[in-house]
Amino acid sequence: xxxxxxxxxxxxxxxxxxxxxxxxxxxxxxxxxxxxxxxxxxxxxxxxxxxxxxxxxxxxxxxxxxxxxxxxxxxxxxxxxxxxxxxxxxxxxxxxxxxxxxxxxxxxxxxxxxxxxxxxxxxxxxxxxxxxxxxxxxxxxxxxxxxxxxxxxxxxxxxxxxxxxxxxxxxxxxxxxxxxxxxxxxxxxxxxxxxxxxxxxxxxxxxxxxxxxxxxxxxxxxxxxxxxxxxxxxxxxxxxxxxxxxxxxxxxxxxxxxxxxxxxxxxxxxxxxxxxxxxxxxxxxxxxxxxxxxxxxxxxxxxxxxxxxxxxxxxxxxxxxxxxxxxxxxxxxxx
Amino acid sequence: xxxxxxxxxxxxxxxxxxxxxxxxxxxxxxxxxxxxxxxxxxxxxxxxxxxxxxxxxxxxxxxxxxxxxxxxxxxxxxxxxxxxxxxxxxxxxxxxxxxxxxxxxxxxxxxxxxxxxxxxxxxxxxxxxxxxxxxxxxxxxxxxxxxxxxxxxxxxxxxxxxxxxxxxxxxxxxxxxxxxxxxxxxxxxxxxxxxxxxxxxxxxxxxxxxxxxxxxxxxxxxxxxxxxxxxxxxxxxxxxxxxxxxxxxxxxxxxxxxxxxxxxxxxxxxxxxxxxxxxxxxxxxxxxxxxxxxxxxxxxxxxxxxxxxxxxxxxxxxxxxxxxxxxxxxxxxxx
Numbered sequence: 200x201x202x203x204x205x206x207x208x209x210x211x212x213x214x215x216x217x218x219x220x221x222x223x224x225x226x227x228x229x230x231x232x233x234x235x236x237x238x239x240x241x242x243x244x245x246x247x248x249x250x251x252x253x254x255x256x257x258x259x260x261x262x263x264x265x266x267x268x269x270x271x272x273x274x275x276x277x278x279x280x281x282x283x284x285x286x287x288x289x290x291x292x293x294x295x296x297x298x299x300x301x302x303x304x305x306x307x308x309x310x311x312x313x314x315x316x317x318x319x320x321x322x323x324x325x326x327x328x329x330x331x332x333x334x335x336x337x338x339x340x341x342x343x344x345x346x347x348x349x350x351x352x353x354x355x356x357x358x359x360x361x362x363x364x365x366x367x368x369x370x371x372x373x374x375x376x377x378x379x380x381x382x383x384x385x386x387x388x389x390x391x392x393x394x395x396x397x398x399x400x401x402x403x404x405x406x407x408x409x410x411x412x413x414x415x416x417x418x419x420x421x422x423x424x425x426x427x428x429x430x431x432x433x434x435x436x437x438x439x440x441x442x443x444x445x446x447x448x449x450x451x452x453x454x455x456x457x458x459x460x461x462x463x464x465x466x467x468x469x470x471x472x473x474x475x476x477x478x479x480x481x482x483x484x485x486x487x488x489x490x491x492x493x494x495x496x497x498x499x500x501x502x503x504x505x506x507x508x509x510x511x512x513x514x515x516x517x518x519x520x521x522x523x524x525x526x527x528x529x530x531x532x533x534x
Numbered sequence: 535x536x537x538x539x540x541x542x543x544x545x546x547x548x549x550x551x552x553x554x555x556x557x558x559x560x561x562x563x564x565x566x567x568x569x570x571x572x573x574x575x576x577x578x579x580x581x582x583x584x585x586x587x588x589x590x591x592x593x594x595x596x597x598x599x600x601x602x603x604x605x606x607x608x609x610x611x612x613x614x615x616x617x618x619x620x621x622x623x624x625x626x627x628x629x630x631x632x633x634x635x636x637x638x639x640x641x642x643x644x645x646x647x648x649x650x651x652x653x654x655x656x657x658x659x660x661x662x663x664x665x666x667x668x669x670x671x672x673x674x675x676x677x678x679x680x681x682x683x684x685x686x687x688x689x690x691x692x693x694x695x696x697x698x699x700x701x702x703x704x705x706x707x708x709x710x711x712x713x714x715x716x717x718x719x720x721x722x723x724x725x726x727x728x729x730x731x732x733x734x735x736x737x738x739x740x741x742x743x744x745x746x747x748x749x750x751x752x753x754x755x756x757x758x759x760x761x762x763x764x765x766x767x768x769x770x771x772x773x774x775x776x777x778x779x780x781x782x783x784x785x786x787x788x789x790x791x792x793x794x795x796x797x798x799x800x801x802x803x804x805x806x807x808x809x810x811x812x813x814x815x816x817x818x819x820x821x822x823x824x825x826x827x828x829x830x831x832x833x834x835x836x837x838x839x840x841x842x843x844x845x846x847x848x849x850x851x852x853x854x855x856x857x858x859x860x861x862x863x864x865x866x867x868x869x
Contacts, residue, residue: 229689229693230689230692230693230696232692232696233688233689233692284645284646284649287641287642287645288641288642288645288646289642306622306623306641307622307623307624307691307692307695308692308695310619310622310623310645311619311623311688311691311692311695312688313649314619314648314649314652314684314687314688315685315688315689317649317652317684318681318684318685318688319685321656321677321680321681322678322681322685324677325674325677325678325681328670328674329674332670333670334670335663335667335668335669335670335673338670338673338674339660339663339664339673342656342659342660342677343657343660345656346653346656346657346660349649349652349653350650350653350654350657352649353568353646353647353649353650353653354564354565354568354650356642356646357565357567357568357642357643357646358564358565360642360643360646361565361567
């Protein structure tokens with residue numbers, strides 16, 4: 200049963216608290232360009248899914264959400280740091296309907312502003328610990344989750360880059376890559392919320408798995424939308440993944456199942472940055488005919504079910520319903 | 535009075551412990567390219583000045599150096615993270631006599647490997663806290679010092695970049711910039727050593743100031759050597775600062791004191807990446823005639839004296855002599 204407020208309203212509510220906190224932590228000072236660049240994508244929007252996940256996980260184990268806001272902000276800062284650097288690495292021009300940081304300030308300041316956000320992650324965690332005075336154990340566990348996610352994101356991003364020049368990427372490779380690039384941070388978000396809320400080891404583990412599975416589903420839907428969504432709603436050009444030669448699950452599936460002729464066509468177009476809209480459309484039709492688009496959505500649905508299963512043991516309450524609504528949103532979203 | 539072993543021998547001794555620890559923390563795993571890239575500059579050498587500073591500060595306040603090795607490693611990881619990103623930002627080709635990370639692995643992996651090292655900084659701090667179980671207070675103070683230095687480095691680096699396109703950089707601007715870019719990390723190193731060693735607030739403060747002043751001297755000597763040193767010994771081309779249009783104190787001084795004709799000559803050559811060795815030599819002679827090279831060394835000597843003053847209150851002991859030898863080394867070094 201869904202609660203009275205919609206998930207998007209609820210996302211907006213928790214985002215307000217988190218945004219306020221980030222605004223404080225990122226007060227503009229000298230050199231201004233550095234701080235403006237660091238704030239750019241945060242101010243451009245974003246759904247604040249990870250903070251929501253963290254706060255609801257905290258609440259689900261009996262913690263006080265409000266007290267975990269600095270940690271939720273830390274996770275969102277971490278997410279935005281990785282976006283800035285990813286955009287440089289992938290040479291992407293647009294995100295959230297605005298030009299990327301390196302497009303506006305150049306690569307050097309984009310790198311530095313990502314680094315600044317990364318440092319601010321730990322500043323926020325430190326502030327939380329100063330305020331809350333948790334047992335050393337708990338503070339270290341939270342720091343470890345932040346650090347582990349950061350490491351896995353680096354690993355996932357480099358796998359992603361290396362896949363672009365590989366022909367034989369398997370589904371297993373693909374899931375390892377998105378596990379690092381996307382799902383690891385969602386897992387850490389839920390785990391941190393659960394630890395901060397005073398959850399026990401088993402609760403932390405189950406919420407972490409829930410978020411990891413939800414994260415895989417999220418990325419699969421991202422791949423799907425990147426190939427099919429409305430450009431304005433998406434905030435970036437449709438087909439950029441394809442033009443960059445990204446091995447999404449769509450492509451991995453298609454290359455494994457296409458007859459020689461189609462396979463050749465896909466490979467010849469994949470990774471060509473100058474592909475026209477028409478050519479992208481033509482390839483998308485091949486992918487559709489191969490069932491690769493629907494296969495990707497099916498797998499996403501499968502992980503959503505796994506995620507829901509992970510929450511089975513928790514008592515019914517608003518936070519649990521919110522988390523279930525969140526994964527439903529992951530798969531039904533149009534952007 | 536100097537101790538029996540030379541400072542370079544002592545640096546090598548403490549480096550061994552720190553390198554062993556870094557080697558563990560950076561065990562190569564998948565994706566290999568990421569870990570190889572992250573290890574590249576660390577394996578290429580480096581003097582390990584910051585770890586030495588940290589360990590000696592720890593010892594000076596009565597702490598056990600060996601116990602602070604993970605923190606010393608954390609600081610060296612942080613330093614190397616900033617080097618990798620700086621080299622991308624400045625588009626430098628060589629450091630420590632080897633090609634820079636982005637030259638060997640490309641910009642995307644260089645960015646990711648710097649990020650990985652940054653995460654590993656906090657992993658090392660976390661490991662130290664797990665092992666040592668300090669009071670929460672002390673663990674947070676150390677984390678705060680790491681984070682603060684990281685933020686100041688970002689700020690200093692962006693100031694440095696922005697100065698390249700400014701004509702009117704003052705000495706004050708210059709010292710703010712190197713304060714962030716170089717001296718902040720030395721200050722944090724000493725402070726962290728002192729905190730880990732159980733030092734009181736006043737000891738931490740004085741050791742921090744000592745290291746900050748030593749750091750300013752270090753950077754001034756760096757500027758000087760960058761314009762005058764032997765290329766092989768330096769590990770990078772002489773004159774790169776000048777070709778990149780960096781506002782070193784040499785340049786700031788020269789532009790403030792040169793007659794119109796010389797000033798024009800300097801400005802027309804500054805920031806020209808294609809400047810020949812002969813042209814660099816010609817400009818260096820102008821800088822020499824203006825007294826800008828010797829002025830820079832004089833200021834370095836002044837900060838070395840300030841640094842020594844900061845140690846006055848500490849009782850005479852081996853650690854204090856080591857720190858005094860270290861700042862002497864800062865100013866007498868040839869590389």
